Amino acid sequence: MKIRMIALDIDDTLLTSTRKILPSTKSAVQDAVARGIKVVLCTGRPLAGVTPYLTQLALTGDDQYVITYNGAVTESLAGRVVAKHLLDNAAYREITALGQRLNLPTNVLDEHSNIFTADRDVDWWIVEQAAENQAGLFIRDPDELPGDFAIAKGAYVGKESLLDQAEQAVRQALEDRFYVVRAGRNFIEIMDPHVNKGQALRDLARVLDLTPDEIMAVGDEGNDIAMFDVAGLPVAMGNGTAEAKAHAKVIAGTNDEGGLGEVIRQYALQ
CATH class of the missing domain: 3.40.50.1000 (HAD superfamily/HAD-like)
Incomplete structure (x- = not known):
C-alpha cells in the first residue's frame, strides 16, 4: 500500500x-x-x-x-x-496533590495552551516548558480556579534522576485510572485513560x-x-x-x- x-x-x-x-x-x-x-x-x-x-x-x-x-x-x-478528551477538576486536584506529596515539580495544561502550577518556587523545567511552547504560566492553588476547570494533561517535570526515582510511585498512585507515560527524560505525563x-x-x-x-x-x-x-x-x-x-x-x-x-x-x- x-x-x-x-x-x-x-x-x-x-x-x-x-x-x-x-x-x-x-x-x-x-x-x-x-x-x-x-x-x-x-x-x-x-x-x-x-x-x-x-x-x-x-x-x-x-x-x-x-x-x-x-x-x-x-x-x-x-x-x-x-x-x-479532557480531565475534570477532581483529576486536576489529585495530580497536583500527588506532586506535592512526592515533592515533584508539577504543572497542568488547559486546552488553550496555558500552564498552571501550584508550586510557589517554580522549577526551571516548568519555566522552560512555558517559554518553549509560547504558553501562559499561572501560579494558582486549585482553590483559586473554578470548579469546572478542566485540563488536557498534567505533568511532573525535572531532572531525569528525580523522575527515575519517582516514576514507580506515580504509576502506582495513578495508572489504574489515568494514562501515565514517560514522555521524555524530563517529563512524566498524566492524561485521560483513553x-x-x-x-x-x-x-x-x-x-x-x-x-x-x-x-x-x-x-x-x-x-x-x-x-x-x-x-x-x-x-x-x-x-x-x-x-x-x-x-x-x-x-x-x-x-x-x-x-x-x-x-x-x-x-x-x-
Whole structure:
C-alpha cells in the first residue's frame, strides 16, 4: 500500500538537538504534502507550541491536521475539532496533590495552551516548558480556579534522576485510572485513560478513511509507541530510546543527521 499519512513526533524527531528543522526535512515534508500525503504533527505540546513549526513547514488549512497534548486534542489546522478528551477538576486536584506529596515539580495544561502550577518556587523545567511552547504560566492553588476547570494533561517535570526515582510511585498512585507515560527524560505525563497518540491517530484515520498500511509514524520516545502500534510502518529515530526502537520496523538516521527527511523519501516518496 502507498503511504497516505505521515505522523511525526516533534522533539528529537522533526527537530534537531538544537530545536531546528533541517532543510532536508522541510523539503521532504513539503514534497509529501504536494503528493497529497497528510503530514500530521503528533506531540505532547499544546497547539501554541506547535504553530511555529506548522508555519515553517507551510502546513495549513482544514484538510491538514495536528494531534496535541499527546492525543488529548485532535483538530484540523483551521480549528475543527476531530476529538477531545479532557480531565475534570477532581483529576486536576489529585495530580497536583500527588506532586506535592512526592515533592515533584508539577504543572497542568488547559486546552488553550496555558500552564498552571501550584508550586510557589517554580522549577526551571516548568519555566522552560512555558517559554518553549509560547504558553501562559499561572501560579494558582486549585482553590483559586473554578470548579469546572478542566485540563488536557498534567505533568511532573525535572531532572531525569528525580523522575527515575519517582516514576514507580506515580504509576502506582495513578495508572489504574489515568494514562501515565514517560514522555521524555524530563517529563512524566498524566492524561485521560483513553488518550494517547495511537488512539488519536486511529480516530483521525477513521475520519480520513485510511487503513494502518497507509500510515507511517515516526518518533523517538515511549509516548510514540502507541502510534507505532497503529501505523503499518512504525519508524524510530536513530537517536531514539531502546524501548521505541524495539517497537519499530525501521530505524532511521538520527535527527541531527537528517534521518527524518531520508526515511520519508525512502518509504513515502519512492
